[in-house]
Amino acid sequence: MLCAAIVVIYFAIVNIPKEDEKVVMTAAAKQLTKNFETGYPPTPREVVKEYAEITKCFYDSETTEDQISSLAKMERILQDDELNANQTFDDYLAALRAEVLQYRDKGKSIASYSVSPSTEVKYATNENGSLSTLFLTLNTRTNGVIGKVKEEFILRQDQEGHWKILGWQLAE
Numbered sequence: 001m002l003c004a005a006i007v008v009i010y011f012a013i014v015n016i017p018k019e020d021e022k023v024v025m026t027a028a029a030k031q032l033t034k035n036f037e038t039g040y041p042p043t044p045r046e047v048v049k050e051y052a053e054i055t056k057c058f059y060d061s062e063t064t065e066d067q068i069s070s071l072a073k074m075e076r077i078l079q080d081d082e083l084n085a086n087q088t089f090d091d092y093l094a095a096l097r098a099e100v101l102q103y104r105d106k107g108k109s110i111a112s113y114s115v116s117p118s119t120e121v122k123y124a125t126n127e128n129g130s131l132s133t134l135f136l137t138l139n140t141r142t143n144g145v146i147g148k149v150k151e152e153f154i155l156r157q158d159q160e161g162h163w164k165i166l167g168w169q170l171a172e
Contacts, residue, residue: 080155113138149170
């Protein structure tokens with residue numbers, strides 16, 4: 001028994017990954033491990049944060065073409081059906097790829113982002129349902145120069161209680 005225990009411990013120690021053998025996941029790969037079908041973000045703020053994480057991945061030079069397509073599918077899950085109805089997925093993906101290529105050609109990326117605090121999310125109800133409004137600020141980097149893009153998001157709660165992005169525009 002003692003010999004068997006020593007053999008088991010030996011193989012356990014030998015099979016521990018070394019520092020240089022550990023796999024490092026890219027931001028896109030990490031994002032793609034999420035499942036919005038079973039773990040949908042619970043608040044408008046969390047939905048916009050997920051949108052920002054996906055957007056940040058789009059413009060990351062380590063993100064592959066296949067990952068862009070998969071991330072685009074994830075992003076559309078966060079969007080309201082009315083917004084998605086404005087453009088087929090193939091058209092959306094083609095426009096997205098062209099925009100990503102432009103960003104990369106200019107050496108532009110998204111360095112970080114910030115979302116309105118929960119206390120600044122505005123809620124309203126009208127004939128279209130429950131709505132919320134909040135802001136996302138993207139901090140971009142172009143060849144070392146930092147810039148900011150501030151966007152105002154409008155979300156609508158669907159029949160399942162999920163907040164979906166209905167639209168956004170540049171904020172003043």
